[in-house]
Amino acid sequence: METTNQNKSSSGIWGAAFAVMLAISGVLGFLLFQEKTETDKQSTEISIKARDLAITHSRLDSISRELDAKIAQVQQLGGNIEELQKLKVQLEADKASLLKTKNVSIAKYTKKIKEYEAILTQKDEEIARLQEENGQLTNQNQQLTQENTTIRTDLDNTRRSYSDSVSTLRTSNQELADKVTIGSALRAENVRVLAVNKKGKTRSNDENEYKGKRVDKIKVAFTLAPNPLTKEESKDIMMRVVDPEGAVLSDTETGSGIFSFQGRDMQYTYKQSIQYSNNRPVVEMLYTRGQQYKKGKYNVELYAEGFKIGQGEFVVR
Numbered sequence: 001m002e003t004t005n006q007n008k009s010s011s012g013i014w015g016a017a018f019a020v021m022l023a024i025s026g027v028l029g030f031l032l033f034q035e036k037t038e039t040d041k042q043s044t045e046i047s048i049k050a051r052d053l054a055i056t057h058s059r060l061d062s063i064s065r066e067l068d069a070k071i072a073q074v075q076q077l078g079g080n081i082e083e084l085q086k087l088k089v090q091l092e093a094d095k096a097s098l099l100k101t102k103n104v105s106i107a108k109y110t111k112k113i114k115e116y117e118a119i120l121t122q123k124d125e126e127i128a129r130l131q132e133e134n135g136q137l138t139n140q141n142q143q144l145t146q147e148n149t150t151i152r153t154d155l156d157n158t159r160r161s162y163s164d165s166v167s168t169l170r171t172s173n174q175e176l177a178d179k180v181t182i183g184s185a186l187r188a189e190n191v192r193v194l195a196v197n198k199k200g201k202t203r204s205n206d207e208n209e210y211k212g213k214r215v216d217k218i219k220v221a222f223t224l225a226p227n228p229l230t231k232e233e234s235k236d237i238m239m240r241v242v243d244p245e246g247a248v249l250s251d252t253e254t255g256s257g258i259f260s261f262q263g264r265d266m267q268y269t270y271k272q273s274i275q276y277s278n279n280r281p282v283v284e285m286l287y288t289r290g291q292q293y294k295k296g297k298y299n300v301e302l303y304a305e306g307f308k309i310g311q312g313e314f315v316v317r
Contacts, residue, residue: 060095063091064088064091066120067116070127074130087119091116184229185304185305186225186235186304189224189310190222191222191310191311192312193298194219194221195214195314196218196286207315217288220284220287220312223282224283234276235273237302237304238268238271238303238304239269239302240267240303241287241300244297248268250269256268259271261303294316
């Protein structure tokens with residue numbers, strides 16, 4: 001009887017324990033289910049937030065590229081880009097803040113994106129206005145360019161015509177000046193060459209022939225023809241004495257030098273300055289060689305003011 005009661009008591013204890021364990025298992029299962037549900041919910045929220053964050057950053061990048069294009073376009077059209085540059089700085093700051101902030105308000109950035117897009121739309125209108133103004137300026141510039149081209153062509157033609165007239169006038173003036181210069185040239189007449197011996201005695205003859213031992217100096221005498229075009233002033237007359245072999249008698253110690261004739265330098269034997277007057281002045285040029293003359297025919301050439309004004313000759317026997 002006691003044994004039977006003990007068995008019943010033991011069976012009751014095990015039943016109660018099983019019931020308790022079953023209850024605990026139910027509670028734990030519920031708690032685990034609830035935790036999993038919460039975890040799945042958080043995971044879903046994180047995924048959605050990450051997606052929204054990526055979309056927002058992508059939209060900001062797109063606006064940044066469009067803003068760069070607008071800045072370049074407005075600058076090219078000559079508009080003011082200061083406002084766009086400030087907007088660009090603010091946009092880059094928003095992009096950086098989006099990546100750094102933990103608790104991001106997507107709604108806040110969505111509002112900013114709409115504001116940026118509204119400003120870009122306004123800039124499209126400004127760009128259209130600038131393009132129209134630039135088109136008008138381009139047409140005006142083309143018209144002005146065409147007018148300037150016409151004016152420049154007319155001016156060039158006028159200048160060319162004026163230049164041709166001036167050139168013709170200069171040519172005429174130069175021709176006239178050359179004629180006046182030629183007309184005003186001195187002209188030596190009756191050129192005679194006299195021999196002067198060591199005693200200072202002058203000898204002359206119609207043939208202008210002299211013995212060498214009697215020629216210590218030569219005196220070239222001539223008359224300058226009257227010319228109303230010639231200025232009455234001091235004139236330099238260059239004399240060239242050419243020996244029988246064609247050489248010019250020249251010695252710097254006796255007054256020889258160089259002068260220009262028809263664009264080239266020539267030697268002269270002797271130079272003398274005279275005071276010209278328009279009354280047929282007689283000129284005498286006395287040249288001392290300092291050594292005996294060789295036999296033969298000598299030519300005497302006279303030059304003044306770039307012209308050959310006369311010539312003569314003498315013979316040494």
